[in-house]
Amino acid sequence: MLGKFPESCHPQCQAQMSQVKETLPQRGKAGSTMMDSEAHEKRPPMLTSSNQDLSPHIAGVGDMKHYLCGYCAAFNNVAITYPVQKILFRQQLYGIKTRDAVLQLRKDGFRNLYRGILPPLMQKTTTLALMFGLYEDLSRLLHKHVSSAPEFATRSLAALLAGTTEAILTPFERVQTLLQDHRHHDKFTNTYQAFKALRCHGIAEYYRGMVPILFRNGFGNVLFFGLRGPIKERLPTATTYSAHLVNDFICGGVLGAMLGFLSFPINVVKARIQSQIGGPFQSLPMVFKTIWIERDRKLINLFRGAHLNYHRSLISWGIINATYEFLLKIV
Secondary structure, X not given: OOOOXXXXXXXXXXXXXXXXXXXXXXXXXXXXXXXXXXXXXXOOOOOOOOOOOOHHHOOOOHHHHHHHHHHHHHHHHHHHHHHHHHHHHHHHHXXXXXXXXXXXXXXXXXXXXXXXXXXXXXXXXXHHHHHHHHHHHHHHHHHHHOOOOOHHHHHHHHHHHHHHHHHHHHHHHHHHHHHHOHHHOOOOOOHHHHHHHHHOOOHHHHOOOHHHHHHHHHHHHHHHHHHHHHHHHHOOOOOOHHHHHHHHHHHHHHHHHHHHHHOHHHHHHHHHHHOOOOOOOOOHHHHHHHHHHHOOOOHHHHOXXXXXXXXXXXXXXXXXXXXXXXXXXHO
């Protein structure tokens, strides 16, 4: 420690020592100030509001949150609506009333209630993860590289590309169609057997019926993402989480029901194409012409069963949109 200078010390030495003693505290204070400033800069920011976006602070989420939210929304939808889907399918298959279809499910027991859920679960979760995730990624990418184009054009193109990309999952929809067709019940009873039965016909057999899927998904996505915002703006302003959920459910349900009704003839053609195993590949116009003749050339006959699909789409897309928007707020 620096104390009193010895009397024997040279006057020049005493002056130098005094100067050192005076500057040391100042340097120490400056050093301390500098360290505190650096520590403050390196300290992570604290959340001061519950309305802040929490996604950057959740490990492993980041840009993948749209894929994750789409996946979870689809899972939630299938888990809730699958029993309803079974009731509707049995009505379509056997031509029975709703009450009789419900009695059949009760007779089958709870253990068999979710039997056959795997194909639609795998297909829906992956499809919706790609639908929402690719739409957001492609929208940002196109806006960045084609900044001169209107936002409406870039988002429409992103929706179209996201929808067409979903067509890579055609094999899941193909197998689901075969499992629901009673004519193939004696050939296979589960997803694995259905995939195995198609393997001997080549890889193209898995993608039979892809053209109507491209039309349905591509243009359906453009309308869904393009109209979702304007429809929600017409609804009453939401001030609570529950009100937001209701608005998102209504918005998704209305869009889903409308698109499900408009695309119903395409799904009729797709089902006819995908119900075939082996043989020549028939074009979309050729199959449509065959169905048109079979149904007496009446448009109303092409929409046979559309009312069931309408109600199912209303519930399904309401759940999907509400779940997706809710998860985006908390992830």
